[in-house]
Amino acid sequence: MRGSMNTLVNIMTKTARNPDRRVRRVSRRGDTRQDLLSGALKLLDEDKSLDSLSLRELTRHVGIVPTAFYRHFPGMDELGLALVEESFRVMRKIFADVRNDTGSTDRIIAGVVKSLVTHARKNRLHFRFVASERYGGNPGVREAIRNGMRLLQGELALELARFPYLKEWTANDLQMLAALLVNSMTMIAEEILEQRGLDKYAERELMEVAEKQLRLIVLGIPHWRSGATG
Amino acid sequence: MRGSMNTLVNIMTKTARNPDRRVRRVSRRGDTRQDLLSGALKLLDEDKSLDSLSLRELTRHVGIVPTAFYRHFPGMDELGLALVEESFRVMRKIFADVRNDTGSTDRIIAGVVKSLVTHARKNRLHFRFVASERYGGNPGVREAIRNGMRLLQGELALELARFPYLKEWTANDLQMLAALLVNSMTMIAEEILEQRGLDKYAERELMEVAEKQLRLIVLGIPHWRSGATG
DNA sequence: ATTTTATGTCAACACATGTACACTAAATAA
DNA sequence: TTATTTAGTGTACATGTGTTGACATAAAAT
Numbered sequence: 001m002r003g004s005m006n007t008l009v010n011i012m013t014k015t016a017r018n019p020d021r022r023v024r025r026v027s028r029r030g031d032t033r034q035d036l037l038s039g040a041l042k043l044l045d046e047d048k049s050l051d052s053l054s055l056r057e058l059t060r061h062v063g064i065v066p067t068a069f070y071r072h073f074p075g076m077d078e079l080g081l082a083l084v085e086e087s088f089r090v091m092r093k094i095f096a097d098v099r100n101d102t103g104s105t106d107r108i109i110a111g112v113v114k115s116l117v118t119h120a121r122k123n124r125l126h127f128r129f130v131a132s133e134r135y136g137g138n139p140g141v142r143e144a145i146r147n148g149m150r151l152l153q154g155e156l157a158l159e160l161a162r163f164p165y166l167k168e169w170t171a172n173d174l175q176m177l178a179a180l181l182v183n184s185m186t187m188i189a190e191e192i193l194e195q196r197g198l199d200k201y202a203e204r205e206l207m208e209v210a211e212k213q214l215r216l217i218v219l220g221i222p223h224w225r226s227g228a229t230g
Numbered sequence: 231m232r233g234s235m236n237t238l239v240n241i242m243t244k245t246a247r248n249p250d251r252r253v254r255r256v257s258r259r260g261d262t263r264q265d266l267l268s269g270a271l272k273l274l275d276e277d278k279s280l281d282s283l284s285l286r287e288l289t290r291h292v293g294i295v296p297t298a299f300y301r302h303f304p305g306m307d308e309l310g311l312a313l314v315e316e317s318f319r320v321m322r323k324i325f326a327d328v329r330n331d332t333g334s335t336d337r338i339i340a341g342v343v344k345s346l347v348t349h350a351r352k353n354r355l356h357f358r359f360v361a362s363e364r365y366g367g368n369p370g371v372r373e374a375i376r377n378g379m380r381l382l383q384g385e386l387a388l389e390l391a392r393f394p395y396l397k398e399w400t401a402n403d404l405q406m407l408a409a410l411l412v413n414s415m416t417m418i419a420e421e422i423l424e425q426r427g428l429d430k431y432a433e434r435e436l437m438e439v440a441e442k443q444l445r446l447i448v449l450g451i452p453h454w455r456s457g458a459t460g
Numbered sequence: 461a462t463t464t465t466a467t468g469t470c471a472a473c474a475c476a477t478g479t480a481c482a483c484t485a486a487a488t489a490a
Numbered sequence: 491t492t493a494t495t496t497a498g499t500g501t502a503c504a505t506g507t508g509t510t511g512a513c514a515t516a517a518a519a520t
Binding site: 047048049050051052128131132134135136137138139142146173176177179180183184187190194209212213215216217218219220221223224 | 277278279280281282358361362364365366367368369372376403406407409410413414417420424439442443445446447448449450451453454
């Protein structure tokens with residue numbers, strides 16, 4: 001019932017409008033949503049936090065008009081949640097390399113740290129976003145990040161269960177270990193990404209400290225429980 | 231506009247009697263500067279980050295007119311730095327209890343965790359501020375926090391040097407250990423403070439995980455280096 | 461070919477923000 | 491006492507903000 005009427009209106013307005021002030025619209029084929037996400041990440045990397053990033057600034061940076069934002073997200077909060085999801089989708093790949101790594105404990109640890117650094121540098125913006133919003137302003141985003149971390153931790157716990165020394169550990173203790181490792185690795189990543197200028201020497205030093213820390217933690221594993229009451 | 235004689239007398243008496251003495255003046259309506267700092271902490275605890283907290287909102291909350299803010303700080307950035315300083319002045323007291331603690335390793339660890347939780351709860355706002363701004367928006371604040379953490383870490387390293395097993399550790403390794411412990415404790419504190427509703431059971435559980443993690447780290451200490459090359 | 465949907469534009473709004481300027485009153489120094 | 495410094499108030503303004511509503515058009519569906 002509205003078909004013919006719409007047609008009529010369309011034709012009328014089309015013919016009525018003056019064509020000399022035509023605005024050429026660039027075809028965006030649906031990648032604007034991704035542009036918004038990426039643009040936000042980039043802006044957040046500079047010196048802003050999520051709730052100080054304005055909708056207008058973001059759309060300005062992306063190259064669309066403010067109101068067009070609402071075609072893709074109900075508001076900035078939802079953009080934040082989408083960013084969290086995207087970030088963790090990226091981060092879950094960190095442990096993929098670890099799975100296939102074999103050899104001495106030290107080799108594995110070195111591999112983990114290297115993989116961590118590589119992934120962190122490759123997905124710098126996502127890592128930085130999670131780091132800065134983890135305890136930052138937006139409560140919803142905070143909780144989403146907390147959930148994501150719990151997920152990572154659970155996956156690592158599953159991986160850990162395959163190691164000889166950890167075979168007989170309780171699920172609780174495995175989670176505890178995984179949490180400790182995830183936290184440490186998080187700190188390492190944040191530390192490394194904080195350095196804007198990529199001083200290779202300083203980075204190598206940070207990595208060595210990281211390896212030492214992980215090694216120290218692992219050193220305690222064989223003596224867990226048995227020496228815990230000393 | 232006044233007579234040059236008065237100015238001359240002023241200068242003469244000042245230079246003659248107390249050129250360097252700082253005069254303390256009591257503000258008219260209480261310590262507004264402190265009110266600004268405390269008010270900012272309180273507002274930041276809710277759901278904001280430093281750079282999304284507006285000068286007007288803060289002054290509104292404190293009960294002064296916006297422009298009066300500039301009587302106390304050149305801008306919000308400087309307020310942020312003052313907050314960092316105040317926060318770390320408070321946090322430095324955490325390890326004070328630890329110093330006097332003696333007994334088994336487990337006792338000490340339990341004491342540390344309890345002290346940490348107690349201090350964190352007591353100075354909730356300061357801890358939350360540091361947590362959320364550590365990797366947050368403002369670069370200056372971020373760097374100030376980084377420095378503060380390094381300071382804490384150094385102090386802990388000094389304390390650690392007194393323990394038997396650590397006597398012969400290198401300074402570097404002690405710093406590494408201190409960093410690992412400070413990071414872990416930071417995570418613990420943030421985890422606990424994140425819980426708004428003070429569920430005593432959940433808190434106890436978090437504390438036990440924390441104790442386990444610290445114990446695991448400590449377990450590795452006697453085997454450091456000796457088992458590191460495996 | 462025609463209609464629909466997705467995605468963009470423009471104009472307007474009511475309001476918040478940082479800060480400059482001029483002024484005032486209280487506390488302190490002289 | 492008087493003068494000066496400190497810390498507050500009120501006005502004003504240019505600029506930035508989120509969001510509504512009406513309209514436009516490219517691409518996809520019919």
